[in-house]
Amino acid sequence: MRRRGFRNMRWLFIGLLVSVGVTVGVASPDLTFMSTQLRPITEAEWVRTVLLPPFTEETGIRVVFLGVEEPELTTRVLAEYEAGKGSLDLVGDLHGNFLVYYKALKDLSAELSQLEALGDRTLAKTFVELGRIDGAQVYIPWMQATYVLVANKKALAYMPSRVATEGLPYLTYDELLEWAKNIYQATGEKRLGIPAGPKSLLCRFLHGYLYPSFTGAQVKKFNSPEAVAMWQYLKELWEYVNPAVLTLDSMDTALLSEEVWIAWDHTARVKTAILERPDDFVVLPAPAGPKGRGVITVLAGLAIPKTSPDPAGAYRLIEYLTRPSTQAMILQGVGFFPVVAEAAGAVPTGGLKVLADGVAAQSAAPDLLVSIIPGGLGARSDEFKKVYVDAFTEIVLRGRPIEEVLAQQGALLDALFRETGAPIPVPDVYLP
Template sequence: MRARLLVSALALLVALPGCGGAEADDGRTTVVFWHSLVNSSIPAFEDLVERFEAEHPDIRIDAQYIPSGDALVQKLITSVRSNTAPDVSWIRADYLEDLVRADAIYPMADFINGPDGLPDSTLEDVYPSLLQLASWRGDLYSLPMEATNLGLLYNKDLFREVGLDPERPPQTWDELLEYSRRLTLDEDGDGRNERIGFLAPVYPADSPLGPWMVWQWTPFLWQAGGSLITEDQTRVLFGDEAGVQALTLWKELYEGQNQKTFSNEFMTTFASQQAAMMLDGPWSLPNYPRLLANMDWGVAPLPAGPDGRATIGGGEYLAIFKQSEHPDAAWTFIKWMMEPEVQAQWSRESGYLPIRRSVLDVPSYRAFLEENDGLRAFVEQMSVSGNERIDYQQLEISRLIAQAIERATVGGEDPRAALEAAAAESNRLLDAAERVPDEPVAARR
């Protein structure tokens, strides 16, 4: 529904000049910035804004929180229609196609190649998986604000309880299955487990969490040697053998642990020690000391699949709207956010990962990682993080993959049949898509 809403609403729009920012009463230029940061990260962002304004006394950042998901889509639609778009917005990568088609946002080349631009060395320093998602059809229309990836959160106390080495989390899919079986507990033998080993991240496909489920499933597809889509963006590949292997693994974990009797409030279930392992990202790290205060926990890379290790890299992205009255001031803020020292502070305080490799050369950040094992595990995984962009019908195809995952796990359907049906419908969508000709297609990783 969200995909159809965004496409139909934005397809009619023509970007108009100027109502994003304004001159502040004190003579400063005001940059209106919309974001959907989680509560635990907002204080860290406020610290950054204070630092930016001290270093740029002629610019004020008016940061406005907009709930993510449907609320952000609706707000963007309304603002572009009414010529009240922000100067800068925090967006998800799957909004890019529709924003670009509506001519609502600037190509980043307009700023990167301008008088206050970026050298090639800066973009080369950014993790490639982040630039992949910041682009549409090979051209940058946004830049990353922070990085994330997916790791394995596990309960070391429960590992010890069943005789597993707490410093050796599962290294392979086979070990993930084995550890899950050993950690699952049915104390009274009634067939309803009091504890499961691994919470497979299964959510209702058509809920706002459907894309989040697909995001977490995708690295398992890659670990089996698969891909979401062909490089020329004409056919999906997730229904091939690698996809079947990945979904079969999830089905075995879900059914083998009778997971349907457990809540999908994952952190609550993990914190109450009803689950020994789950997938999570660095954005949760600021909450761990409070939520997991009575637990010895660890973070590890995702277990390797038949084709090796992989995780999914992502983040949120900043786009400059063509309605902005002060695009150059907006660009000043985005460029500043990319500086290594700024990224180091942002990562230390927010729990997000830095977007550039050179942040690891900042002495204070290196020292910080030495004292924070959890964040260090996520940072080290960036070397095997990747992403894959679907340029056409991204939201609809993601919904179809989510439905296939739900049918195979909750519904008990054969993984191959579920994926093949989703792939067939996805290919019909790709055949019908209005394509932009003669533009390069970026490589996956």
């Protein structure tokens, strides 16, 4: 009996320790930050060992970073919202994912005003507007990946004379055509590169750059008079594209070999060339068309759940993560580009600065027309890409009538969105 009583007292004592929050050797975190971004093991380790320690040292706030797949974060945020109580203080996710659970997120309009009042950072206006959903600022822009033009400095001598040469010029598609034509007439070489190999990102150039720039939409205006004009333009432009691009999946090698002097591609697919020879290249904003400067942005944001145990602490972490110096650290550490204009000035000289300057100029373009890669297509996302690539093959390479091809492929595109129930992407949603 005495032994049993001792055991009961021991468990009672442990229970009392737990009830008053005493733990042995384990400290509870002050903030829990869950993100679908920076999820790979090496990136997550970098976040924990490099990105977050300065914040903890400065504020005394400890952070647990949880990198998870998109469904887990969405399920967790919605479950905590429905329960009326949660443990997640801050979440990081892509724009398209926020659309699923934005009603569970705090309106950050006041926090955005606080950030802007600091006077040391200028968040890209277009990205801020994307974060405003149903009248609430549901997320603060955090970081981005995108696609740009890269030019060998040898090509600058052939730029159209009306293009300003001070700073980074904002070209139109007509000026890109004239530029490529000038090079061909002077050298006899086709020096423009747009990757069109089997694993290239040609589809992104078509649906996210050309279509919005010429029609104002990725999907809604696929078969339209504006689209016909766009394809006529592309056929003319393709006369000055290096024929080798049909076998190339990326432009870095062609830039280094100087097969091409001007190239469009994802930043990750031109990065090697620029890092190896930073003094030989400039990075330019994508060209603009009649409807604006269409660009694809893979935009990540930071949001505070309505059930966050410490929204004030979460705001302090947002403030830290959007500082120009922190944004530059993220670029150097994991390759995501800043959404803050001043961050380019915080990047050391070299290839990354060349890239950062170009991306910053593109993000600050007054005629920027952001495209978000369509979501909700699930296993049929490849069918979406195929519509655009097949249209390119039939119209540009095989010379089939534009209207005929657009009618055929447009019917497939309409059926795809109807059958999947996928939402119409940005910028289409802004059209009547």
